[in-house]
Amino acid sequence: MEMDDNKRRRSMIIYVLIAFVIYVLLNTFLFPQMRSQTQVEQVLYSTFTTALEDKTVNAVTYTADSAPEARYTLKGESDKVYTTSVPNNDTEIWSLIRASGADTTVDIPNQSSSLWSYFLVTTLVPILIFMGIGWWLNRRLKKAMGDDGPSMNFGNGGFGGMGGGLGRSGARIVASKDVGVTFKDVAGQEEAKESMKEVVDFLENPKRYEEIGAKLPRGALLVGPPGTGKTLMAKAVAGEAGVPFFSISGSEFVEMFVGRGAAKVRDLFKQANEKAPCIVFIDEIDTIGKKRDGGGFSGNDEREQTLNQLLTEMDGFDNHKGIVVLAATNRPDSLDPALTRPGRFDRRIPVELPDLRGRQSILELHAQDVKTQPPLDLTAIARSTPGASGADLANIINEGALRAVRMGRARATQEDFEESVEVVIAGQQRKSTVLSDHEKQVVAYHEIGHALVAASQTETAPVTKITIVPRTSGALGYTMQVEQDEKFLTTRQEALNKLAVYCGGRAAEELIFNEMTTGASNDIEQATRLARNMVTRFGMSDEFGMVALGTVQNAYLNQDTTLTVAPGTAERVDEAVRQMMAEAHARALQILRENKFKLHELAHYLYKKETITGDEFMTLLKRENPLMGKGAEAAE
Ligand code: ADP
Numbered sequence: 001m002e003m004d005d006n007k008r009r010r011s012m013i014i015y016v017l018i019a020f021v022i023y024v025l026l027n028t029f030l031f032p033q034m035r036s037q038t039q040v041e042q043v044l045y046s047t048f049t050t051a052l053e054d055k056t057v058n059a060v061t062y063t064a065d066s067a068p069e070a071r072y073t074l075k076g077e078s079d080k081v082y083t084t085s086v087p088n089n090d091t092e093i094w095s096l097i098r099a100s101g102a103d104t105t106v107d108i109p110n111q112s113s114s115l116w117s118y119f120l121v122t123t124l125v126p127i128l129i130f131m132g133i134g135w136w137l138n139r140r141l142k143k144a145m146g147d148d149g150p151s152m153n154f155g156n157g158g159f160g161g162m163g164g165g166l167g168r169s170g171a172r173i174v175a176s177k178d179v180g181v182t183f184k185d186v187a188g189q190e191e192a193k194e195s196m197k198e199v200v201d202f203l204e205n206p207k208r209y210e211e212i213g214a215k216l217p218r219g220a221l222l223v224g225p226p227g228t229g230k231t232l233m234a235k236a237v238a239g240e241a242g243v244p245f246f247s248i249s250g251s252e253f254v255e256m257f258v259g260r261g262a263a264k265v266r267d268l269f270k271q272a273n274e275k276a277p278c279i280v281f282i283d284e285i286d287t288i289g290k291k292r293d294g295g296g297f298s299g300n301d302e303r304e305q306t307l308n309q310l311l312t313e314m315d316g317f318d319n320h321k322g323i324v325v326l327a328a329t330n331r332p333d334s335l336d337p338a339l340t341r342p343g344r345f346d347r348r349i350p351v352e353l354p355d356l357r358g359r360q361s362i363l364e365l366h367a368q369d370v371k372t373q374p375p376l377d378l379t380a381i382a383r384s385t386p387g388a389s390g391a392d393l394a395n396i397i398n399e400g401a402l403r404a405v406r407m408g409r410a411r412a413t414q415e416d417f418e419e420s421v422e423v424v425i426a427g428q429q430r431k432s433t434v435l436s437d438h439e440k441q442v443v444a445y446h447e448i449g450h451a452l453v454a455a456s457q458t459e460t461a462p463v464t465k466i467t468i469v470p471r472t473s474g475a476l477g478y479t480m481q482v483e484q485d486e487k488f489l490t491t492r493q494e495a496l497n498k499l500a501v502y503c504g505g506r507a508a509e510e511l512i513f514n515e516m517t518t519g520a521s522n523d524i525e526q527a528t529r530l531a532r533n534m535v536t537r538f539g540m541s542d543e544f545g546m547v548a549l550g551t552v553q554n555a556y557l558n559q560d561t562t563l564t565v566a567p568g569t570a571e572r573v574d575e576a577v578r579q580m581m582a583e584a585h586a587r588a589l590q591i592l593r594e595n596k597f598k599l600h601e602l603a604h605y606l607y608k609k610e611t612i613t614g615d616e617f618m619t620l621l622k623r624e625n626p627l628m629g630k631g632a633e634a635a636e
């Protein structure tokens with residue numbers, strides 16, 4: 001469907017370009033006299049009168065206009081024309097001209113007609129050309145969607161082919177059978193599905209709800225992080241309900257021409273009214289539904305008008321007809337409150353990141369589409385991907401299949417999928433990056449540093465893989481830790497341990513090589529964010545305790561907080577964060593110092609093998625280091 005849109009847009013641009021070229025050609029070739037004036041020199045009126053007195057003027061053309069003008073040539077200078085404006089009240093000029101003996105022409109222009117022809121050529125003709133093109137395009141679009149009458153253009157089917165026609169409003173209309181998506185295609189997300197089923201039921205039997213006097217929400221807002229299946233869910237509702245489905249993206253309201261947004265909204269709802277019962281789906285509604293703010297640069301009148309129109313329409317339509325407006329956004333907190341008040345998008349359906357079971361069922365669903373080689377353990381994949389969205393998981397399955405093809409196999413194996421988890425997390429392996437021997441050693445110590453600190457503390461996720469194969473993301477190596485079970489809460493101790501694990505890489509470099517490298521930048525960044533959150537949001541610092549010091553800007557896009565404190569307090573926050581980091585760093589150093597022998601041994605092993613599994617790591621760790629247990633105690 002993207003393709004279709006692009007094509008349409010591209011042809012539109014071509015038409016406009018052609019019109020422009022025609023306009024320019026007309027101007028330059030057909031009406032050259034309008035453009036190219038003879039070489040003239042503007043002179044002062046006094047120059048003109050002096051020339052008349054000197055009798056050097058050859059010929060004068062006097063234009064008796066509302067702003068009189070005289071054009072004249074001088075004797076012996078026939079190719080040059082001078083022009084000057086004559087003051088209206090100067091009646092002397094006639095006697096002067098007569099006395100000079102110059103040939104005189106008086107030109108009394110038929111004002112209106114000359115102006116008219118000029119106006120016609122420079123303004124009206126191009127406007128007509130543009131209007132003609134607009135009319136023609138419009139007709140084509142209308143034809144494409146089979147505008148009037150109940151018959152609709154049922155696109156050419158398929159999920160990607162939300163074909164349908166392009167309505168006047170630009171909304172894609174899709175017959176439900178062509179959506180090709182039903183609730184079966186949405187894995188996990190049981191609660192969201194439950195809410196949506198009610199909507200479907202309403203569209204199927206509106207009578208039942210009417211009889212009891214229940215009012216169904218006019219609009220439901222799907223909120224959740226990107227890639228969790230909001231768009232998918234809306235399509236599934238249409239597929240289930242068997243009613244027409246109008247789909248439009250918020251950004252389509254504000255593109256193209258100024259002032260069209262509101263008209264598009266009006267149009268969309270007019271069409272929906274004709275086709276009711278139906279579903280109107282506005283994707284990415286935050287583009288038009290952002291909070292309207294009073295002051296500031298009000299450069300966004302356009303968006304505001306569109307939003308106002310949407311609000312009006314949502315109040316206006318007759319709910320008994322069975323129009324349900326669905327919208328999706330990943331920035332619910334930036335929506336205008338007017339949109340979310342009762343009677344509009346009053347129902348909020350969270351579509352969250354999938355939990356362990358949800359991830360597993362999404363993986364299973366997508367794995368059905370590819371040929372796989374048993375034994376397959378998708379639970380393990382699900383476990384190693386906390387925080388992954390449905391789109392990520394679909395991508396992991398696809399990357400795995402691609403890898404199988406690359407390796408010349410007919411079926412994707414567990415190993416393919418495991419590798420693709422890493423690809424999605426860290427990027428492709430980059431074999432072309434050649435590290436110097438010393439660098440490779442540093443990276444090995446760095447990664448073992450993380451792993452050792454993790455293994456030496458009790459409340460940390462077990463290490464499952466350590467590698468020093470560079471990745472396209474820029475990582476020179478990484479240590480993968482996977483929680484055994486889904487975690488919903490993190491204790492203060494776990495958070496502190498995590499900080500120490502982040503610090504472990506740098507600490508190992510310092511301990512062994514007595515130097516610092518840039519390799520720890522990402523660790524530092526993540527650790528600092530965690531420490532800052534502990535202080536400002538989780539109430540885990542001694543200094544501030546349970547005080548919220550910041551607000552989360554956007555819960556679904558990132559967890560970044562802005563401090564809402566006095567400047568003095570902000571300084572103390574920084575200090576608390578710094579101290580927390582310093583302590584974590586000291587603890588990591590301490591652990592590594594106590595296990596220096598193991599650090600050497602494991603780092604050498606990793607250096608040689610480049611990738612080791614968590615099991616290998618643990619066997620080596622446990623094998624011949626009786627001091628290990630002591631290290632763990634000392635860490636606390
Ligand atoms: P959103 O609109 O929330 O950003 P999409 O609905 O566009 O996300 O999802 C993108 C893709 O991710 C879908 O086309 C689908 O392949 C996959 N996906 C996401 N969530 C799920 C899910 N719950 N079940 C199956 N596939 C999913």
Ligand code: MG
Pocket residue numbers: 230231283328
């Ligand atoms: Mg979407």
Ligand code: ZN
Pocket residue numbers: 446450505506519520523
């Ligand atoms: Zn690191």
